[in-house]
Amino acid sequence: QKEVEQNSGPLSVPEGAIASLNCTYSDRVSQSFFWYRQYSGKSPELIMSIYSNGDKEDGRFTAQLNKASQYVSLLIRDSQPSDSATYLCAVNLRSNDYKLSFGAGTTVTVRA
Amino acid sequence: GAGVSQSPSNKVTEKGKDVELRCDPISGHTALYWYRQSLGQGLEFLIYFQGNSAPDKSGLPSDRFSAERTGGSVSTLTIQRTQQEDSAVYLCASSPGGSGRLQETQYFGPGTRLLVL
Numbered sequence: 001q002k003e004v005e006q007n008s009g010p011l012s013v014p015e016g017a018i019a020s021l022n023c024t025y026s027d028r029v030s031q032s033f034f035w036y037r038q039y040s041g042k043s044p045e046l047i048m049s050i051y052s053n054g055d056k057e058d059g060r061f062t063a064q065l066n067k068a069s070q071y072v073s074l075l076i077r078d079s080q081p082s083d084s085a086t087y088l089c090a091v092n093l094r095s096n097d098y099k100l101s102f103g104a105g106t107t108v109t110v111r112a
Numbered sequence: 113g114a115g116v117s118q119s120p121s122n123k124v125t126e127k128g129k130d131v132e133l134r135c136d137p138i139s140g141h142t143a144l145y146w147y148r149q150s151l152g153q154g155l156e157f158l159i160y161f162q163g164n165s166a167p168d169k170s171g172l173p174s175d176r177f178s179a180e181r182t183g184g185s186v187s188t189l190t191i192q193r194t195q196q197e198d199s200a201v202y203l204c205a206s207s208p209g210g211s212g213r214l215q216e217t218q219y220f221g222p223g224t225r226l227l228v229l
Contacts, residue, residue: 032216043203043220088154098143098162098207098216104154
């Protein structure tokens with residue numbers, strides 16, 4: 001079992017719709033969770049971090065964390081063509097350690 | 113302020129040659145990471161430096177790969193006797209380190225695209 005798993009996609013959504021991305025992780029003691037966006041040919045860019053169960057909203061992005069079920073999700077509301085990118089889920093699997101484990105990424109395409 | 117910088121941005125080399133990739137972290141960041149990303153793949157962890165502690169080398173794929181960090185700042189990733197399967201984008205990231213959750217957020221450099229012919 002991979003430490004961090006994501007649906008590879010591609011996920012295609014029409015402009016204005018909600019894009020929903022899911023990520024599961026293997027280690028129950030994980031404490032920190034991140035979503036990075038990576039445009040083609042570019043480096044990953046942090047868009048959200050979440051540490052507590054529940055929802056965290058930032059503009060059109062909402063991260064949801066459920067530690068009991070070991071999943072974290074990202075919702076993109078009112079999707080725009082500029083949201084077309086690969087979204088990487090990253091998890092700090094162990095406390096007292098800054099090393100992150102990354103999922104393989106979900107590619108999102110927003111159709112105009 | 114300035115972000116993470118990496119050089120060169122692109123490197124083409126012949127199989128069997130050695131290459132050195134450089135990373136300048138964000139000023140004041142104590143933690144530095146190297147990742148490798150092959151075409152269409154996720155990030156593969158290579159090595160992690162935290163302050164003056166011994167580096168975590170658990171992700172290095174072979175003994176041809178090594179890295180050092182001088183003076184707690186600039187890092188160099190060296191690949192000896194390059195092979196075609198080493199072709200990838202090599203990404204460096206840094207984080208503030210220290211205590212507190214915000215200290216672990218990683219910021220990435222633009223990467224070095226390595227092509228081994």
